Amino acid sequence: MTKQRELILAIVRDNPFHLTAEEVYDLARQQMPTIVRATVYNNLNYLSENGLIRRVRMHGGPDRFDGVLEPHEHLVCDVCGKVSDLSIKDIEVLLARESHIKLTGYELTLHYVCPECRARQHE
Ligand SMILES: [Zn+2]
Ligand SMILES: [Zn+2]
Known part of the structure; x- marks a missing residue:
């Protein structure tokens, strides 16, 4: 390398x-x-x-x-754009079961307002 x-x-x-x-x-x-x-x-x-x-x-x-390779989901703050990791247990199993297809991968991004931005909005 x-x-x-x-x-x-x-x-x-x-x-x-x-x-x-x-x-x-x-x-x-x-x-x-x-x-x-x-x-x-x-x-x-x-x-x-x-x-x-x-x-x-x-x-x-x-x-x-x-740099984290284990499957995980992402949380994105709609205000500051910060991306954090989130891990939802067994979601791959659930998605495969609900969609009736064999998944080769998935990308899931959840949107929210992070605690820092929420605190700022209430100031
Ligand atoms: Zn934020
Ligand atoms: Zn990540």
């Missing part, structure tokens, strides 16, 4: 906030000032295609990258 790829993988794995490619690029540049945007994008594609990280598609926003 190249130094650049190792760095990008470490950034995604160490970050629980589901970074966008642009945010990964900003963090990578702090540690490796010579890195170019295309290298970051190419490596994010490579890493997600090879199952080392997970690409999370967002409606109306850029894709996010997730």
Whole structure:
């Protein structure tokens, strides 16, 4: 694995906030000032295609990258856009049973207003 790829993988794995490619690029540049945007994008594609990280598609926003590979769901704040992990037990079994098809995967994103934003709205 190249130094650049190792760095990008470490950034995604160490970050629980589901970074966008642009945010990964900003963090990578702090540690490796010579890195170019295309290298970051190419490596994010490579890493997600090879199952080392997970690409999370967002409606109306850029894709996010997730270092947590175990199946889980996402909660997105409608106000600040923060993405958090959520794990609903046995949801894959439930989805397969209710849809009567054999699932090869699923993506589930739930929308809400996060506690911080809710607190701010009540101020
Ligand atoms: Zn929020
Ligand atoms: Zn996640």
